[in-house]
Amino acid sequence: MHQNETGAPAAPGAPKPTEVTAPCAPTRAEIAAQDGLRFPGRSYVEAVLSPIYESAKHELLEPMMAVHRAHLVMLVEQGLVAPASARKILAALDAIDLCQVASSSYNGRYEDLFFYVEDLTLQAAGEEAGNLHIARSRNDMGVTMYRMVLRKYLLDALEAALLLHRVLLRLAAEEADTVMLAHTHTQPAQPTTLGHWLTAAADVLERDIARLQAAYERANRSPMGAAALSTSGFPISRERVAELLGFDGLVENSYDAIAGADYVSEAAAAAQLTALHTGRAVQDLLTWCTFEYGVLRVADPYVQTSSIMPQKRNPVSLEHSRALLSCAAGRAQTVLQMLHNTPFGDIVDTEDEMQPNLWAALATLRTVFRLLANVLGTAEVNRELLLERARASFANITELADLLVREAGLPFRTAHSVAAALVKLAEAKGIRDVRQVEPGLVEEAALQVLGRPLGVPAEKLRQALDPVHFVAVRTVRGGVAPAEVRRMIGVREAHQAELTAWLAGARSRLEAAAGRLAEACRSLAGAPGAGGEAGGR
Helix, strand or coil: CCECCCCCECCCCCCCCCCCCCCCCCCHHHHHHHHCCCCCCHHHHHHHHHHHHHHHHHHCHHHHHHHHHHHHHHHHHCCCCCHHHHHHHHHHHHHCCHHHHHHCCCCCCCCCHHHHHHHHHHHHHHHHHHHHHCCCCHHHHHHHHHHHHHHHHHHHHHHHHHHHHHHHHHHHHHCCCCEEEEEECCEEEEEEEHHHHHHHHHHHHHHHHHHHHHHHHHHCCECCCCCCCCCCCCCCCHHHHHHHCCCCCECCCHHHHHHCCHHHHHHHHHHHHHHHHHHHHHHHHHHHHCCCCCCEECCHHHCECCCCCCCCCECHHHHHHHHHHHHHHHHHHHHHHHHCCCCCCCCHHHHHHHHHHHHHHHHHHHHHHHHHHHHHHHCEECHHHHHHHHHHCHHHHHHHHHHHHHHHCCCHHHHHHHHHHHHHHHHHCCCCCHHHCCHHHHHHHHHHHHCCCCCCCHHHHHHHCCHHHHHHCCCCCCCCCHHHHHHHHHHHHHHHHHHHHHHHHHHHHHHHHHHHHHHHHHHHHCCCCCCCCCCCC
């Protein structure tokens, strides 16, 4: 008699439990039948080659064509390929239908996009097209293309970051006089201004912009000519190829050119830090949008309602921004993690999966920056509520301690003790609004601490407890006084202009290089316009 799950005998006539047998591991023959006997195996195609091909044809095709053309021009100029042969190769490159290539799918006939494009060139130009690969490798080509794509994503992210930076500075100028409470440990600390907070946020972003800018400048160096890792015995000009591709210089050491991936890690670290820092500011903005805080109102285009609660104005634009920034930070961390413990050598194959994460992180930063610029640029601030809270708060009490130092000659620590005693007395008497504090309460606190009264004038007490006065007297460099905030904004606007000019210059240099490459190809073809645009049509 069989037993049930408890071990007790099963009832007569009960069906026997179904026996589950673990599947057997597939045999070599079964794996071969499923995946094939030649490269590439079906599972390898699905896991690796097909996704890489899809990414490459989307991001790397035009940079690849530019590298082909620049290298070909250099080979002719160096006397390594005859002009007649080069014209045939150039015509073959121009004849490639890039739209058709971009719409193709991986079919296993070619290992990757490079060999597909090379075969198209060979079909059109014959064996002479093989000379296009003199003194180069997929190693230096791959890293060059990655750097070309990365610089585009970096410039796009920088452009959007500068947009957000401009909006922050504009709002800071508008809110330089908007008195509000600053918080430490999530508790009211001291009065400040919204303009001061916004300037601080702009300063953090400006440093992030500088990190992204530095990452661009180090990424924009050409590895071409390193070949596999040791350069070539042919007398090539690495400098000429770098010039035609818009690089600002070379990765000089040829082993460094193919092994040094710090241009990737630096960009990833900069992207990750930028996402983290921006996310912290967004968290404050979300808090300010709550009903309980109630001082920031996001404009209608950037809020959503509830499916059941008609009154809801959910600031989803800020919520999604926070989530997307976390996603960008995570993708950047993925890049750093994939680099961890990779060998100090050619890792182009690792980069096939790694680079798209970095591109996605930077693309996310770009879209979030643009969204935040619009959300902040149209939001409404409840200045009256901010000021009222500051006026009612005991956060102004630091200025009372300062007053006792100035007027009564007390050491600051003693003055601090008197002010602290005043707060405790007020709490004991049920006083929740600092405006209800009278001079007599100060004298009572002084008697507790010093054993004697201080004779603080009522007028000076009122002034000391006024947050507008608190803000106005803090004129020390970097302080919250409106005039000082406006001075800081002016300095930062000058920085903004410099950064904007740098960005325009970087884009202009890339455009000029593309023009030089196109002109060199037209000259090589022997007829105006024959070479076409750099990067294909």
